[in-house]
Amino acid sequence: MKKNLSKHQLEVMKILWDSQTPLIASDIAKRHSKLNLSTVQAALRVLIKLETVEVADIVYSGTVLTRAYCPTISRNEYFNQTYRDISEGLSGVSLIASLIDKETSLEELDRLEEIIKNKRQEIKEK
Numbered sequence: 001m002k003k004n005l006s007k008h009q010l011e012v013m014k015i016l017w018d019s020q021t022p023l024i025a026s027d028i029a030k031r032h033s034k035l036n037l038s039t040v041q042a043a044l045r046v047l048i049k050l051e052t053v054e055v056a057d058i059v060y061s062g063t064v065l066t067r068a069y070c071p072t073i074s075r076n077e078y079f080n081q082t083y084r085d086i087s088e089g090l091s092g093v094s095l096i097a098s099l100i101d102k103e104t105s106l107e108e109l110d111r112l113e114e115i116i117k118n119k120r121q122e123i124k125e126k
Helices: 007-018 025-030 037-049 075-086 092-102 106-124
Strands: 053-061 064-071
Touching: 007 025, 007 037, 007 053, 007 064, 007 075, 025 037, 025 064, 037 053, 092 106
Parallel strands: none
Antiparallel strands: 053 064
16 A cells, blocks of 8 residues: 555544444444545545455345445554655654653553563564
């Protein structure tokens, strides 16, 4: 994926990432109050072209056959790609510092400390 997603495309992706099963366009629209069916269908067409979403199945919606969609990349893969695209010239420390500034949960800060501790140990063992 080389193109950044629009706001609506990203909202559709978030809904698909959060779903345990493939979703049809009308179900996606129902899960977000600001997305209508036309917007979801347009977003899905672009996401298919970008190969970030695929048709997982053809299912019945009432008496009509329709496509069910699922993501082909994970939320982490998208974040990592987006981060690489925008972080050229920035250090990883800058990103992490900006994320920590916004964090208010002690559990999340403890988790970050544990990740850093594990990475330090991994580097020392090399």
